[in-house]
Amino acid sequence: MANTTTLFALLCFLLLLLLSKTANGDAHILETNTTNRNATRPRPPWPPGIHFHTVQLPSLFPSNTCRPSPSISKDGLESKGAILPVLHLHGPCAQAQQQQQQHKPTADETLRQDESRVKTIQSRYRNAVAGADDVSVMKDSSTTIPAKDGATLGGANYFVTVGVGTPAQQQSLIFDTGSDLTWTQCQPCVRSCYKQQEKIFDPSSSASYRNVSCSSASCSALASATSMFHSIIGILINQVRIKPGCSSSTCVYGIQYGDSSYSVGFYGTEKITLTTSTGGVFNNFFFGCGQNNQGLFRGTAGLLGLGRDKVSFVSQTARKYRKRFSYCLPSTSSDTGFLTFGGGASTTKSVKYTPLSASSAGTSFYGLDITAISVGGQKLPISATVFSTAGGVIDSGAVISRLPPAAYSALRSAFRQQMSSYPLGKPRSILDTCYDFSSYDVVSVPGISFFFAGGVEVEIGAVGILYGFSISQVCLAFKGNDDASEVAVFGNVQQRTMEVVYDGARGRVGFAGGGCN
Structure with a gap:
């Protein structure tokens, strides 16, 4: 009986030792995954319903070779x-x-x-x-x-x-x-x-x-x-x-x-x-x-x-x-x-159209009426008057989108909150919300959508949310205007990879995803 008890105790000890090594091994692997650049970053612990993009960080930076779009x-x-x-x-x-x-x-x-x-x-x-x-x-x-x-x-x-x-x-x-x-x-x-x-x-x-x-x-x-x-x-x-x-x-x-x-x-x-x-x-x-x-x-x-x-x-x-x-x-x-010009790829895709703003009539600009912004699938608590005070335009040459101060403040706050598991970096140039991703090749970023007149929702592509100076300094690609009276500008970083359709005869601008790349 004593031999049986001793044998059982020995087996239990060996089993516990094996489990301990396995657990320690898994912990070591997890630690490696969060510190090694070649590892995949797990999704932050966001509440259910948060919409996010998985971003391969190398995709934010250009290659040394030309890559014609297959699309x-x-x-x-x-x-x-x-x-x-x-x-x-x-x-x-x-x-x-x-x-x-x-x-x-x-x-x-x-x-x-x-x-x-x-x-x-x-x-x-x-x-x-x-x-x-x-x-x-x-x-x-x-x-x-x-x-x-x-x-x-x-x-x-x-x-x-x-x-x-x-x-x-x-x-x-x-x-x-x-x-x-x-x-x-x-x-x-x-x-x-x-x-x-x-x-x-x-x-x-x-x-x-x-x-x-x-x-x-x-x-x-x-x-x-x-x-x-x-x-x-x-x-x-x-x-x-x-x-x-x-x-x-x-x-x-x-x-x-x-x-x-x-x-x-x-x-x-x-x-x-x-x-x-x-x-x-x-x-x-x-x-x-x-x-x-x-x-x-x-x-x-x-x-x-x-x-x-x-x-x-x-x-x-x-x-x-x-x-x-x-x-x-x-x-x-x-x-x-x-x-x-004329037709193009947009005729074969589902294009979401928003009317040109009435305030831009008689100008050279293509005016847009922004009505709301969402981060992670959740609309921000921004009053409609924040956007209507100065209006907005879309521009192919402006790089970073500019927003009314109150709208940018709400966007930045929500984005930082949902990105709290990533280390903040130093601000750079005109951008004040930057991250150090030097430990990761893949990150999860909350989705951002703009809403325009007519109930049109335009989801910004993953490459339109971040602006990379280097892997250790990747920033939120938006900026607040200095004054609420300055017109908002929808810039070309946010337009990347979507097809933007200008229909002047009908007084509207449309957006279709997956235009190129």
Whole structure:
């Protein structure tokens, strides 16, 4: 009996020892999983019903190789409209086409430029809604338009390539919903041209180029699209100080952006070729032929204006495309997106449309009425008047979305609460809610949705919630405005990978998920 008891006790001891080792082993594995970068971070202990994204942290940062989007079928899209590949100015897809390397701004520089752009948008919008003249003051009386080397067009980092002239000369143009005038650098560059990746457009080699008369109605219409003074302030071209709007008998344009970049030259008409397979050729297109251009436009030839003014590309091609276009911005600078006119991918997808805001009528901006924001699937307690006080716009060139102070405060508070299991990092640049993810490759992030007029909910993609400086400093990609009277801006980080559809003829903007990447 004693032997039996002793044997039983020994077996129990061995069993307890085995269980102890197993438990200790599991604890060690769990500890490794929470400290090793190659491990998967478990979902934070959120209450039931919290909606979240699982984010692979490497997906927030670009690759060194070009990754064309497999979701874009050019043959399938061109049957419904015209499609142009969209590339990021600083990604490997663009660099493969460039003859010279351009300065690649740091993340901090990008956000500083973005701040300049947004301030300009807010000022222009405020003046336009108030009915004031929308002008950019040209301060320097000796040179009229100040040159500022290294200045850029804010965060407008995406470009397409179009044909200009007869025969067509390929030109890469930044596309921008916050601008109206389309322009490209032109020979002979009588004052100044910056370096660009293609040969500078030569109107003397085109059979279809024509100057616009300074006495024409088309010349008079430039003021609303270029923020140009028709006053004693002159524009310096070829060392000659002249009155805006006319040089001899030729119409002159002058446009200056919020960062002091500018383009000055002759206003003309030319043939623009998007694609020949769908009839995307437009004769007598009004554009700027730049003879004095300054600011680092990063190797592109100029700008494609997609605003709402009557001189914009959207308005000039309205007879064919009915003011309908869409784009999908890629998830990182290593990927590709698309810009379509007329039909495009959106015709085959479920698009959620919200009407353009009434307050933006008569402006160049695409205004949106924001009604609410949710974090983790739960709407934030924000009064509707917080959003309606100043209104909102969507912009392809602004990087980080700007929100009314009260709305951002609520968003930040809810986001920080639901991310409390992750270590906070130091604020960076204009962003104040940052995390140190150096121990993880995968994190769980609460979903964020915007609600617009008409009951439209737009869920922000996982790549639109975070902005990464480095793996140890990944920040919430939103910022609060300084004042409640400043218009909210829905920026391009939040638009990534979704198809954004602009339907000007019906006065609405739509959103469809899974546009590219």
